[in-house]
Amino acid sequence: MLHVENLTKLYAPGESGGGIRDLSFDVAGGEFYTLLGPSGCGKTTTLRSVAGLEEPSFGRMTIADHVIFDAANGIFVPANQRRLGMVFQSYAVWPHMSVFDNTAFPLRMLRGKRWGDAEIRRLAMRTLETVGLAEFAPRSAAQLSGGQQQRLALARALVAEPSLLLLDEPLSNLDALLREQMRSELRRLQKEVGVTAVYVTHDQSEALALSDRIAIMHNGRIKQIGTPHQIYHQPCNAFVATFIGRSNLLRGKLLERNNGQVRIATALGPVLCQAPNDAGGPPPAAALIRPEHVVLAAAGQGNPANNRFHGRVCQMSFLGEATEYVVQIGNVEILVRGMTGQYDGPEDVELYLPPEKTLAIAADEI
Amino acid sequence: MTMAVARGGGRSSTASYYPQVIVLIVLFCVGVIPPFVFLAYSSLHELDPSGAFGAFTLGHFAAIFASRSFSSVIVNSAVYSLGSALLALVIGAAQAWLAERTDAALRQVLYVSSIVSLGIPYVLYIVAWILFLGKAGPVNAALQHMFGGTEPYISVYSLGGMIFVEGLLWSPLAFLLLSPVFRNSDASFEEAASICGAGLLSTLRYVTLGMARPALLALGLLVFIKASESFEVPALVGLPGSTRVLTSTIYQRLTLDMPPDVGSASAFGVLLLVVMAILLQIYGRVVAQTHRYQTVTGKGFRPRVIRLGRWRYAAGALIITIPFIVVVIPLATILWAALLPYYQAFSIKAVPLLGFGNFVQVLNSPSFRGAIVNSLVLGAAVATLVTVLSAVAGWCVARRVAGARLLDGLAALPLVFPAIVLGLAFLEIFVHAGSRLYGSLLSLVVVSMVAYMPYGLRYAQLGVIQIHPELEEAAAIAGARQARTFIRVVLPLLIPALISCWLFVFLLAVRAVSLMLLLAGPDSQVVAVTLFDFWNNGQVGELAALGCVWTAIMTVFCIAFLVVARRYQLPIG
Secondary structure: OEEEEEEEEOOOOOOOOOOEEEEEEEEOOOOEEEEEOOOOOOHHHHHHHHHOOOOOOEEEEEEOOEEEEEOOOOEEOOHHHOOOEEEOOOOOOOOOOEHHHHHHHHHHHOOOOOOOHHHHHHHHHHHHHHOOOHHHOOOEHHHOOHHHHHHHHHHHHHOOOOOEEEEEOOOOOOOHHHHHHHHHHHHHHHHHHOOEEEEEEOOHHHHHHHOOEEEEEEOOEEEEEEOHHHHHHOOOEHHHHHHOOOOEEEEOEEEEEEOOEEEEEEOOEEEEEEOOOOOOOOOOOEEEEOHHHOEEEEOOOOOOOOOEEEEEEEEEEEOOOOEEEEEEEOOEEEEEEEOOOOOOOOOEEEEEOOHHHOEEEEOOOO | OOOOOOOOOOOOOOOOOOHHHHHHHHHHHHHHHHHHHHHHHHHOEEEOOOOOEEEEOOHHHHHHHHOOHHHHHHHHHHHHHHHHHHHHHHHHHHHHHHHHHEOOOOOHHHHHHHHHHHOOOHHHHHHHHHHHHOOOOHHHHHHHHHHOOOOOOOOOOOHHHHHHHHHHHHHHHHHHHHHHHHHOOOOHHHHHHHHOOOOHHHHHHHHHHHHHHHHHHHHHHHHHHHHHOOOHHHHHHHHHHOOOOHHHHHHHHHHHOOOOOHHHHHHHHHHHHHHHHHHHHHHHHHHHHHHHHOOOOOOOOOOOOEOOHHHHHHHHHHHHHHHHHHHHHHHHHHHHHHHOOOOOOOOHHHHHHOOOHHHHHHHHOHHHHHHHHHHHHHHHHHHHHHHHHHHHHHHHHHOOOOOHHHHHHHHHHHHHOOHHHHHHHHHHHHHHOOOOOOOOHHHHHHHHHHHHHHHHHHHHHHHHHOOOHHHHHHHHHOOOOHHHHHHHHHHHHHHHHHHHHHHHHHHHHHHOOHHHHOOOOHHHOOHHHHHHHHHHHOOHHHHHHHHHHHHHHHHHHHHHHHHHHHHOOOOOO
């Protein structure tokens, strides 16, 4: 559906100059595809390049096999001829128009197709109904609440049945409760309409909940592309591992490889890990384990074996459904998600990092 | 738009009582109430030949409504104000959009030209256009050359000429007031239109102009009001061609008619006040409407520049043309006139006559130097006094202390006075109250303070609103008393607003002609009035030379004003 090849836009020379470098990715038809990354990682620049609001320096982009940008051949289709839908971070709902006029605007602007007023009315009202704003049609858009403006922006983006819907942090201006609600509604609408969506966010929980696939970006480059499950459970580098979810990252040195398992020398001592990504690329040099996978036992209870360490609970925070413990082992602090009431003071404990849940990854720069 | 009647900002504090509010209210009453009383009184009374008030009469009003010229005066006023507003709006909006929203070539030129034009005295500007478009001007000469004949093709002394000059006069301010409107509008509104398939012109028409409509309406109304109360263009361009509007009629009754008819002039003044009060009321409502379109702004707010593509150079040409008309032509005309011993249209033959004789004469004459010094002293005194009063009054109004609304209302009252009417009202006060102030520089200071207090107050009030009340509350918690908090916390934060307030009032005070015209005496000649007298005496060369010198001095002040205003992101004007 959307095909992006070596897309590059530089604002200033050098790695720290911002912009995007050499991005390539494909979005399949009907897919909900998310660009996720911290602020300044280039995700919005990427989206705006797809929209035609920015002109990249190099690369090539096609939508359904139509070339919309090709630096080598000097092709740049302007935004108003790409026929996309876009929801802006600020919604950009025009306050001087009614809800209906906002929605009907893309239909009135369509080239080549001249619709009668009745047809425009029918299509716009149908879309307003889909987002639940039909009764507000004659109202001024300035009178809508934040959540309603968001729906209107979505209606405007969808009304002309674009092949591609672009969403630029559309939920970031809503308060927490509304955000959850809009999140599931957005997902429902996208599947219902069947539109391909490219979604930009810095909020990992949003990305995990909504996406079919996620591209994690950092410093203008894509760090990993995968399903939410892959991204969480098999991060291929330290940036992705620490950006998504809570994690314990133990940097060290590769000691030995053995049947898809590796042993890494860390500050705790040698740690045995899985190494599913250990093919080509830099050798793994860090061990990663999520707090919920660490096993806690009272001191002296576990059998001495691989990946067992003695430590002391030095801090705990009650999270409601669970408690998070900080266990100190020498100079290293390990986060452990455990049951509430398991420990309630500084106690000596034994930690077990199950090798099948411990991942060896590349220890790239962060 | 400091004329905004909006009252806003800050939590309303508990009604607390401040002695300084009482002092300010008394002070404002003394300045503001007498002009109304004297104007109304003299419009309703006969005037004895001795100059004292006689019997009560409605005759002045009756005569006005009965006169045949009255309806033409009203129609002229309306057409003149409307035409000027439209012209200023079109030129100003085009410039603001090009400069703020597009990548048009050379757009920086617009700021420079607007700044320079703010420093040109009205009289000088108007005279330049009269010379340029007049019978002996280059435009008529060129038209005669092209189409033959010896009759002038265009007459500047007409309603069209008045609209043209007044519209141009206001276009730089329209530009400066509209550019923040375009600058601060979030680019995503236009980007959204682009995504929806709208091209450049559709986006401009449906989105950019649609969203700016309340601001455009407010500005149009502001120029309409300013044109209605303007005096210089009606007097210099209108009167020679007998195109009379309300303000020039007042002037005519007072100075050109023999004997002067103070009663009739006052009655006209009262009518004009009523018109102004209604217009200002409407204006207040329209300004309140401009805030209706405020919406959510994303964190990624960025005013983006629209790529004009192949239109870029066409826009560049327009950008060169507008300042050429607004600034270069009048200044060149004035410079030409200043260098000639007696005025004649531009020609190669006249070049050998050029010289600095007029400059030498103007700079050597003690009376002209006196006028320059008087103007500067007047401007500085008025600006300083208004700024000091505004700082205290502005705080009281912004923090809504007890009595603040009364204070605000009183200070805003002089806005309904067109300058010529305020001058007339104070003339009557000085004459009848037998004051020794009449004709002194001090009298001009007092009158100017009353006239410009509303602007100063609005500046200071906006400045205070930007200071969060918690900053003062923190000082109070830390143990500081009211006065100390004001001096140590509020004033330092208010300084940028006050500097720009000072400069703005200064520029207004030295530019004004109509306010001073009826009041300036031999000891209190100021530059603006001197220029006006020069023109009436036909001393074009001296006028132009003095004007050039004065424009140079004022340009420095204008630049200072804009630098301060831009630096601290204050609303201009």
